[in-house]
Structures are given as structure tokens and as C-alpha cells.
Amino acid sequence: TVHELATIDAMLFVAAPDNTRSSAAIPSERMGALQAAYRPASKRMMNHDIPWVACQYPTAALAQEAGLGSEDFAQLLYGSVLLDWAAEGERMRAISAHFDAASEVRIVGDETDLRLSLEGRSMKVDALGANLPGGEFFGCPSEDSAEGVISFAEFAAVQRRREMTRSRLRFEAGRVVDASAETNEAYLIETLDIDEGARRLGELGIGCN
16 A cells, blocks of 8 residues: 555545444554554645545445435435535635634634634635535644634544544643543543644634535
8 A cells, every 4th residue: 555655646535434433443552553654655645746536435334424324325425526616615715715814713612612823824725626525614723822622512523433422622722631522532532642743733624515
């Protein structure tokens, strides 16, 4: 795989899992080591030195994750891909312009009050870009700016095939200083301790599709 990543001219990645929890039993340190090993070979793709696109195929496992029947999930997935992307891009650029003009973003919700800075940063619009379905704009907050608490009470977070329900993160000076979850809390903490950057925000993404 490393040789392929180093020599390919383009990549099309289709995710079609038959089991979305297939790697749940693999220790987090092993998953972290694997990710670190592939990072140098993945730079061509992540830097967009080569064209690539990642998409999903509607399998029964993905339908179950969405809480839908197979046919309903397929229609949902295709409906989020087969759009007028020029119009979607124009719509999202109008919204993202407000973020480009702002110096601070504040996210307020149930058990959530989080501030972060976008000063000197700009948002990018994903309208038929590398991901299918696309439909978000995103940017990188200032690394030391996040302050406050964010809670994911409504939807579970899934990381490397493990589900964490009602997870909660508290930030100070850009770093997570306290974390909890009702399920897989130990795994959440292990993930945050994988390396120095794991406790900082890498991206603010606003989904519009």
C-alpha cells in the first residue's frame, strides 16, 4: 500500500463496509502506530499533489449506522450526491463569507459554550471536491484559541469503529484539558493522548448538505 500511495497518479476510494465495527477490538496504540506509519506516504494525497476522491457505496452496514433500511439509505446517499453543485457552492460561499469576516466563532447549545478564533484564517468550500457527498465549508481555527465546553449529547461520535456516546470536551488555551463519555471513555482518553496534536482542534466544519 505504501508503494501504491507513492506511485499512483490518482486515487478513487470507495467505502463499502460490511461491518462498521470490524476494528473495534484493536488497541488504540496499535491504531495510532499504524496511522503514523502511513502518514509520510499519505502526504501526496493530503497535500492534493494528486487528484483523489472518496465516496461511499450504500451497504447494509452503512444503512444500519444511519438507522435506515437499505433502499432508504441508498436514496439518501444518492440524493446528497446528485445535486447542482455550482448552485450549492454559490450558496455555501455566501454563508462562509460571514466566517471569513469574523475574528471569533461562538458555539452555544445544550451543555455547550465554546469560543474559538478564525482570525487570519479562511474557510474552504467543499462543493464537489474530494469528498462525495460534499456540502460543507471548513477551516482551521487558531491552535491556541479554543476556550469552553462542547458536548455531543444528541449523536454518538464514532472514531476508528468505536462509538462514544454523550462525549464532552473542555478546552483551555486551545487544548482539551478534560474529557468524558458515557461509553468508551477510556478509548476517548487514549485517543487524545496519542500525540501532542490530538488534544487541539484541527478543523471547524459547517455541514450544509
